[in-house]
Amino acid sequence: MFNAFAAHSANKERFIGDYLLLDTIGKGCFAKVRLAQHLLTRAQVVVKAIRRQGISRFFQEVRCFKKLNHPNITKLFEVIATQDKFFLVMEHVSGGDLLEYLEKYGQMNEGEARAVFRQVVSAVQYCHQRGIVHRDLKPENILVDSDMTIKLADFGFSREVSNDKQSTFCGTIRYSAPEILQRQTYDGRKTDVWSLGVVLYRMLTGVVPFAGDNFVNVKRQIISGHYHVPHFMSREVQKLLRKLLTVNPNRRPTLEDVMKDPWLNKGQKETLRPYSELPWGDLDPQVTEMMQSLGFKQDDIQESVTQRKFDRVMGTYLILRLMKTKMPGRTIRVRPYPSPDTSSTSSSQEVGQPFDEKTKEPSVPPNCLRLRVTTPPPNLETMTTTPPEHSTDTPSADLQLGSAGSPSTQSSGSTSSGGGAPEGAAHESCRQAGQPERGTPTSPSGHIQARQGMARRAFQFFLRCTCCGPSPKKKHLKRTKVKPV
Numbered sequence: 001m002f003n004a005f006a007a008h009s010a011n012k013e014r015f016i017g018d019y020l021l022l023d024t025i026g027k028g029c030f031a032k033v034r035l036a037q038h039l040l041t042r043a044q045v046v047v048k049a050i051r052r053q054g055i056s057r058f059f060q061e062v063r064c065f066k067k068l069n070h071p072n073i074t075k076l077f078e079v080i081a082t083q084d085k086f087f088l089v090m091e092h093v094s095g096g097d098l099l100e101y102l103e104k105y106g107q108m109n110e111g112e113a114r115a116v117f118r119q120v121v122s123a124v125q126y127c128h129q130r131g132i133v134h135r136d137l138k139p140e141n142i143l144v145d146s147d148m149t150i151k152l153a154d155f156g157f158s159r160e161v162s163n164d165k166q167s168t169f170c171g172t173i174r175y176s177a178p179e180i181l182q183r184q185t186y187d188g189r190k191t192d193v194w195s196l197g198v199v200l201y202r203m204l205t206g207v208v209p210f211a212g213d214n215f216v217n218v219k220r221q222i223i224s225g226h227y228h229v230p231h232f233m234s235r236e237v238q239k240l241l242r243k244l245l246t247v248n249p250n251r252r253p254t255l256e257d258v259m260k261d262p263w264l265n266k267g268q269k270e271t272l273r274p275y276s277e278l279p280w281g282d283l284d285p286q287v288t289e290m291m292q293s294l295g296f297k298q299d300d301i302q303e304s305v306t307q308r309k310f311d312r313v314m315g316t317y318l319i320l321r322l323m324k325t326k327m328p329g330r331t332i333r334v335r336p337y338p339s340p341d342t343s344s345t346s347s348s349q350e351v352g353q354p355f356d357e358k359t360k361e362p363s364v365p366p367n368c369l370r371l372r373v374t375t376p377p378p379n380l381e382t383m384t385t386t387p388p389e390h391s392t393d394t395p396s397a398d399l400q401l402g403s404a405g406s407p408s409t410q411s412s413g414s415t416s417s418g419g420g421a422p423e424g425a426a427h428e429s430c431r432q433a434g435q436p437e438r439g440t441p442t443s444p445s446g447h448i449q450a451r452q453g454m455a456r457r458a459f460q461f462f463l464r465c466t467c468c469g470p471s472p473k474k475k476h477l478k479r480t481k482v483k484p485v
Contacts, residue, residue, distance in 0.1 A: 133188025197244025
């Protein structure tokens with residue numbers, strides 16, 4: 001199910017598998033979330049480390065994550081097991097979470113809120129369609145990419161359900177449905193619908209509809225279902241909020257019903273419909289060719305991806321495929337590096353190297369290959385992410401190099417897996433929000449720094465020499481304030 005056990009040291013944890021661990025961006029009782037760099041591709045990822053004490057929640061989260069493949073849900077790349085921890089390697093979302101966005105820019109107008117909410121509804125309905133309930137929907141768990149693409153994150157409280165009801169008291173108080181606070185058995189799908197109503201209200205007003213200075217007051221307001229309706233809200237959105245925030249769960253709509261709401265589809269070309277997942281299909285030939293240049297075998301790639309093993313092979317494939325979609329028109333080449341001198345490798349670098357499942361010996365990346373983006377000689381065959389005749393635009397020019405030569409963007413230290421603390425006191429977990437560490441992590445060793453410098457210089461030279469023109473400016477939403485009528 002997972003990668004083979006890896007040698008691990010808690011105090012010298014710098015590497016795990018093919019990933020260099022960087023800043024800690026979230027902490028909890030059983031988990032720590034860190035920014036990391038995939039050494040083979042230089043891509044930034046998020047690594048969530050879960051101690052074995054929280055193993056039951058871990059298995060639930062992994063099972064749910066493996067079943068999901070939606071453009072508005074953070075992607076799982078790889079699962080690594082060590083002697084005392086499990087590591088989830090996930091997609092890094094650069095724009096922070098929705099709460100940070102609202103605190104920075106203030107409440108949204110209805111047009112902005114609609115664009116965001118449609119994506120969230122699509123993601124949550126897809127989860128319900130796959131038999132999964134989230135149970136902790138809130139702005140902190142809705143991530144915002146640089147182009148305002150929404151990514152649903154943090155499936156720590158998610159569960160696979162059928163028609164049975166749940167009884168676990170979990171979530172965040174101000175976003176919890178009345179039936180949860182009343183300690184009744186509940187339908188997780190209906191509680192997710194209530195939480196979405198609270199999220200929509202907060203996007204439009206900047207505050208939650210049910211507030212109070214203690215748990216008792218908040219609970220009383222939620223159970224009553226009474227909240228203030230601002231005068232600037234349109235009638236259409238008021239009707240939608242009343243449906244979402246219906247106290248009786250039996251009268252609360254399903255998300256299939258919500259998708260047909262007039263406000264949600266206002267000004268849209270098509271009515272919002274349930275997402276149809278694309279078939280897994282054949283492997284991407286360009287990605288597999290790059291992986292073969294890195295030393296992977298075609299048969300291993302085919303087996304790992306088709307069987308959805310979420311191991312080192314599948315993780316590399318998914319990362320490269322995601323990079324390809326974000327870098328259309330770029331020419332990507334991979335070149336091998338000579339194996340590093342093992343005598344110069346520090347003990348911290350050996351930490352987290354996965355063992356071979358059959359021989360139980362540490363496995364080393366083949367020839368220590370690294371991905372490099374270069375401008376190849378004219379006589380060499382290259383792999384481009386789009387056909388040459390169509391590669392006139394280069395949206396990938398928005399990509400910038402971080403301090404270690406990794407693809408990065410302006411980031412506020414967000415993560416694809418929530419580490420934020422709940423607003424209420426009653427929570428199944430005692431997770432606390434961790435702030436990004438401002439310091440730069442200690443450099444690994446000289447040979448890795450030299451390779452990173454070479455890769456960075458090569459990439460910068462490629463950007464200067466490319467004929468695709470300067471990088472386009474990032475588009476930002478034009479914020480407008482709705483004047484009270």
